[in-house]
Amino acid sequence: MKFFNHIPSGPLEQKWDRHCFELPLVNPANKRKHHIIVVGTGLAGASASASLAELGYQVKTFCIQDSPRRAHSIAAQGGINAAKNYPGDGDSIRRLFYDTIKGGDFRSREANVYRLAQISNQIIDQCVAQGVPFAREYGGLLANRSFGGAQVSRTFYARGQTGQQLLLGAYGALMRQVDKGGVRLFPRHEMMDLAVVEGQVAGVVTRNLLTGEIKSHFAQAVILATGGYGNIFYLSTNAMHSNASAAWRCYKKGAFFANPCFTQIHPTCIPRSGDHQSKLTLLSESLRNDGRIWVPKKSGDKRVPENIPEGERDYYLERIYPSFGNLTPRDLASRQAKFQVDAGKGVGPTGEAVYLDFKEALERRGKNFLSEKYGNLFQIYEKITGENPYEKPMRIYPAVHYTMGGLWVDYNLESTVKGLFVLGEANFSDHGANRLGASALMQGLADGYFIIPRTIARHLVERSSLEEKKVKKALEESVKEVQKRLDKVLQIKGGKTAGAIHRELGYLLWEYVGMLRNEKGLIQVITAIQGLKDQFWKELFIPGEQHYKNAELEKALRVADFLELAELMAQDSLERKESCGSHFREEYQSQEQEALRDDEHFCHVSVWEHTEGKKALLHKEPLEFKEVSLSVRSYK
Amino acid sequence: MLLKLKIWRQKRGQKKGSFENYEMDHLSPDMSFLEMLDQLNEDLVGQKKVPVAFDHDCREGICGSCSLVINGNPHGPHAGSAVCQLHLRSFKDKEEIWIEPFRAKAFPVLQDLIVDRSAFDRIIQSGAYVSVNTGQAPEAHSILVEKAKAEEAFSHAACIGCGACVAVCKNASASLFVAAKVSHLALLPQGKVEKKARVLKMVKQMEKEGFGACTNTGACSRACPKEISLHSIARMNREYFKSIF
Ligand code: FES
Numbered sequence: 001m002k003f004f005n006h007i008p009s010g011p012l013e014q015k016w017d018r019h020c021f022e023l024p025l026v027n028p029a030n031k032r033k034h035h036i037i038v039v040g041t042g043l044a045g046a047s048a049s050a051s052l053a054e055l056g057y058q059v060k061t062f063c064i065q066d067s068p069r070r071a072h073s074i075a076a077q078g079g080i081n082a083a084k085n086y087p088g089d090g091d092s093i094r095r096l097f098y099d100t101i102k103g104g105d106f107r108s109r110e111a112n113v114y115r116l117a118q119i120s121n122q123i124i125d126q127c128v129a130q131g132v133p134f135a136r137e138y139g140g141l142l143a144n145r146s147f148g149g150a151q152v153s154r155t156f157y158a159r160g161q162t163g164q165q166l167l168l169g170a171y172g173a174l175m176r177q178v179d180k181g182g183v184r185l186f187p188r189h190e191m192m193d194l195a196v197v198e199g200q201v202a203g204v205v206t207r208n209l210l211t212g213e214i215k216s217h218f219a220q221a222v223i224l225a226t227g228g229y230g231n232i233f234y235l236s237t238n239a240m241h242s243n244a245s246a247a248w249r250c251y252k253k254g255a256f257f258a259n260p261c262f263t264q265i266h267p268t269c270i271p272r273s274g275d276h277q278s279k280l281t282l283l284s285e286s287l288r289n290d291g292r293i294w295v296p297k298k299s300g301d302k303r304v305p306e307n308i309p310e311g312e313r314d315y316y317l318e319r320i321y322p323s324f325g326n327l328t329p330r331d332l333a334s335r336q337a338k339f340q341v342d343a344g345k346g347v348g349p350t351g352e353a354v355y356l357d358f359k360e361a362l363e364r365r366g367k368n369f370l371s372e373k374y375g376n377l378f379q380i381y382e383k384i385t386g387e388n389p390y391e392k393p394m395r396i397y398p399a400v401h402y403t404m405g406g407l408w409v410d411y412n413l414e415s416t417v418k419g420l421f422v423l424g425e426a427n428f429s430d431h432g433a434n435r436l437g438a439s440a441l442m443q444g445l446a447d448g449y450f451i452i453p454r455t456i457a458r459h460l461v462e463r464s465s466l467e468e469k470k471v472k473k474a475l476e477e478s479v480k481e482v483q484k485r486l487d488k489v490l491q492i493k494g495g496k497t498a499g500a501i502h503r504e505l506g507y508l509l510w511e512y513v514g515m516l517r518n519e520k521g522l523i524q525v526i527t528a529i530q531g532l533k534d535q536f537w538k539e540l541f542i543p544g545e546q547h548y549k550n551a552e553l554e555k556a557l558r559v560a561d562f563l564e565l566a567e568l569m570a571q572d573s574l575e576r577k578e579s580c581g582s583h584f585r586e587e588y589q590s591q592e593q594e595a596l597r598d599d600e601h602f603c604h605v606s607v608w609e610h611t612e613g614k615k616a617l618l619h620k621e622p623l624e625f626k627e628v629s630l631s632v633r634s635y636k
Numbered sequence: 637m638l639l640k641l642k643i644w645r646q647k648r649g650q651k652k653g654s655f656e657n658y659e660m661d662h663l664s665p666d667m668s669f670l671e672m673l674d675q676l677n678e679d680l681v682g683q684k685k686v687p688v689a690f691d692h693d694c695r696e697g698i699c700g701s702c703s704l705v706i707n708g709n710p711h712g713p714h715a716g717s718a719v720c721q722l723h724l725r726s727f728k729d730k731e732e733i734w735i736e737p738f739r740a741k742a743f744p745v746l747q748d749l750i751v752d753r754s755a756f757d758r759i760i761q762s763g764a765y766v767s768v769n770t771g772q773a774p775e776a777h778s779i780l781v782e783k784a785k786a787e788e789a790f791s792h793a794a795c796i797g798c799g800a801c802v803a804v805c806k807n808a809s810a811s812l813f814v815a816a817k818v819s820h821l822a823l824l825p826q827g828k829v830e831k832k833a834r835v836l837k838m839v840k841q842m843e844k845e846g847f848g849a850c851t852n853t854g855a856c857s858r859a860c861p862k863e864i865s866l867h868s869i870a871r872m873n874r875e876y877f878k879s880i881f
Contacts (some may be wrong), residue, residue, distance in 0.1 A: 011770045018692070035668045049772070050772040054770060065693060065699070065701065066691060066701065066752075066753060066754070067753065067756065067757050067797065068757070069700070069755070069757075069760075069797055070693055070694075070700055070797075072693070072694065072699075072702050074694065074698050074699050074796075075696060075699065077696045084776070086777070094706065097700050119647040122771075122773075124776045125773040125774065125775055125776045126768075126770060126771070128765065128773065128776040128779060128826070129768045129772070129773035129774065129776075129779075129826060130768060130826070131764050131765075131774075131788040131789075131820070131824050131826040131827050131849045132768045133781075133786050133790040133793050133820065133824065134783050134786070135786065136782070136783045136786040137783065138783050139780070139783055140780030140783065141777060141779050141780065142776060142777065158790055159790060159792075161698065161794060164698055164796075165790070165793060168793065171760070172764060172765030172766070173768075173770070175760045175761040175764070175765065176761075176767065177766050178761050179762065181761075185757075187754070187757075189748065210648070210746060210747070211648075214753050221750075229716075239693040239694045239695070240692060240693050240695060240698060241693050242696075273666040274664055274666060274667070276664060276666075277665045277671070277677065278668070278669045278671045278672075278695065279673055279695050283698050293672075304874075305652075375712075380661075380696065380697070380715075382720075383697075383717060383721050383723075385724075386725065432684060449770045449771075450771075453770065476664070484652070495682070497678055497681050497682070499674070499678060500678075522677075525727070541679050541681065543680070543684060543685060543687065544686045544688050547748070548647075548648035548649075548747060549648060549689045549747045550749060551677075551687065551689060552677075552681060552687060553771070569651065
C-alpha cells in the first residue's frame, strides 16, 4: 500500500500557516452533523475533545479510568517546553526545533518538529488563561528551568506536578463541554476494536469495564489518544493500566506502526527493591539541574557513600560530557549508568543503581532552595525507600518511561486508515529516536489543542460517504469479533495468570530489547516471545466471567496484544542496523561507546504493515534534512 | 512478615457485602500495600477463586484512583500520602488489617472495594473552570501573578480528587474537594471573573449529589493525601456568602 506524509511545500517557517490556509473549513452549521470519537483523556485526548466540541462538533469521549482526570498524563512531573525566551538566554523557535531534532538523533521529520516548536508558545498562553498555577518569579512573571539536552531555560513548571496541573486544565475544559452537551463522556470504557469500511473508519467497539457490555459506536472520524506501550516491559514508570491494545487493534485493521523499537529508558528512577515490584517510580530529571551523578571509581567498592572520599568518586557524566554534564539527554545518561553498573560500580543493595547527590547544592543554595524546587520529589523518594535525600545521596537507575514509536501518522496526524487520527504518545511523529525532557506534554497539547482541530477538517469535508448498510455491517462484525476474542481467552483453562506471563515477557524485553541490543540476542528473543505467546494461549487462566469488573480479563487481553507487539519491536530493532538515540546496537558503536548512526542506510522511519498470517511488511519513509545538517550528535 | 487481612467483599449489583479473612505470609516489608493485594489476587487466581476488585493506576499518589480505608483510616495510617504509597514496613508482623471501600451515600459501592465517584466529575462539570476556548488566550505574560498567590493557588490545585475527605467525614461532606477548586481559581486573576457564579453552581451540585454539610471537624484535611488546608473551606464560605448577598 502506498502512503504519503502530506508535508506541505514551501519554506519550513511557513509550512504550517500555509497549510492552515489551504485546509478546507467546515461550515459552522455543518459541524454539528459530524460525529467524532476520542479515545483517551490524557493531555492529547482531553484537549482534543474540548477543542473540537468548542468548534461545534459532536464528540464522544472514552477512557478506561473512572474519571477522565486520572489519565496517565497526570503523573508527568517536570515541565513543559516552550520557545518563549522569557529569560532572554538566547532561545527561539528555531533553537527549540534544532534541539528537538538533534535530541531525537535526526530520526524525526523537520516539518513536524518545526510546527511543534511554533505552537509551543500558544500552549503556554492557553494553559495560563485556564488558571494553571505555573511557578512564578517575585515580579509575577513566569519562571523557567532547564532540562536535559538544552542549554537554555525554557521549561515551564508547576512544582513537580506539571502534568497534573496541565491535565486538570484540559479536564476542566473538557468538563465544560460535557456540561454544554458538546461531549458525551464514557468513563470505565475500553476500546476493543476499530470498524473500517473501504479503508475508512466507521466507528469503534467498546467494552464497559464494570458491566462487561460490548457496544459499537458510529463516527465519521476517530481520534486515538491512548498513550504509549511502555508497560510492555512489565516494569515501567507507566500507570498500571496504560496499554497498547487500542493502538494494536488499529494496527491490525490497517493502521501502520512506526519505529516500534524506539523506547525511552529514563535515567532517574527509583531502583526496584525486589521481585514483588509492580511498577517503577520516576523522579523528574529536573533533579539533574542540582544533583550530581556519581559512582565509586573502583568496581566492587561497597563502602557507604559518606565513606567514599571525593577523589575516589567518578562523576562520570561531567567527565564524559563536560559541556552538558549531568544534563545530557536521557538516552546517553541511561546508557552510561548501565555501563557503570555492568562494570561492577553499581551501588546499593542490588548493585543496580548510581548515586544522585545533592550535597553540593545543599551547601551552596541551602535546604529551602532545594525543598521549594524539589520538595515533593524528595518526599516521593523518602516514602518509597525510607531514606532522606537531604542526608544521603539518592540511588537511581534507568527505567522504561516513554515510547517514541507508535502508529504512523502524516502531517495531519492521520494514520493509514482514513479518518483515524492519532495524537500524543500514541503516534510516532515528533521525537525521533529519543525524546527530550518536558517535550511530551508540549506535544500532547500541541496535537490536541492546536493541530487536530484544524487538520481534521480535510477528512470531514473530503471523506466519501459510506453506505449505511455497510457501516452497520462492519460495526456488527466488529462486535462479533470482539466477543469471539473474549470467549477465546476465557475458555483457556490452564493454570497461569496473565500477570506471570507478562512478567516473563518484560524480562525478555528488558534483557534483549532494552538499553543494549545485538543481533544474536534479538534473533533469540523473537523465538522466545513466540514460545511465550503459545504458552499464553494454552496455559492461561482467568477466573470469573465477562459481565462484571474483571481485572484479570482486562489484563489478559492487554498481555495478548503486548505479546504480538513485542515481536514487532524485536523485529524492528533487528532491521535497524545502526545505533541512534535510544536504540543502541552493540555492533554499531564507536571506541568511546557512543552510538554510530548510519545515515546512508537508515535515515528513514520504519513503517510496518500488518499482513494476515504472515510476517509484518516493512516500508520506509525517507527523512529529508534541509534545514539542519546531519551531524554526529555531540554533547561533549 | 505475616498479615491477617479482613477484606470487604461485595458482588456487583448487590446491596450488601461482608468481610472475608485472608492470611498472607512471607511478605517483604519493602512491598507496597497494593503489591500485597496483587500478591493476594495472584494467589486467589491460583486457587481458581475470584480476586478482590480495587481501583488503582499510577501507584505514586497522583491519579487519585486508589480508595481504600485501612483500619478505619482512608489511605491508611500516614498523613499526606495515598494508600498506593503505603508500604508494609508501616505494619507489625502478625497484625490484623481491616480493608474497606470509601463509604458515603454519594459514593455507592460498585464491587468489592470499588466505589462510584462520578459525583465529583459532575461537580467539576457544573463550573470548576475558567471559560476560555482554545485559541482565545492572551499572551501569557499579560497576566502577572504574585509569587505567593501562585504558590497558594497551587497548594489548592494539588487536589487529586480521590474522595478521602468525603470518606473520613462523619457527614460525608465534599466541602474540602469543592473548596480546594474554588480557592485555586478564586486566588488567581484568571478565575476572578466567574468566581461568584462558580461557587454557587458548585455548592448547589454538591448538595444535589447527596454530600452532607460541613461541621468543621477538620478530619478531611488530616486525611487528605495532598494535605489541602482547612483555610480553603473558610475561603469557600466567604466566597459563597459574598456571592449571595
Ligand atoms: S493509584 Fe494513583 S493515587 Fe493511588
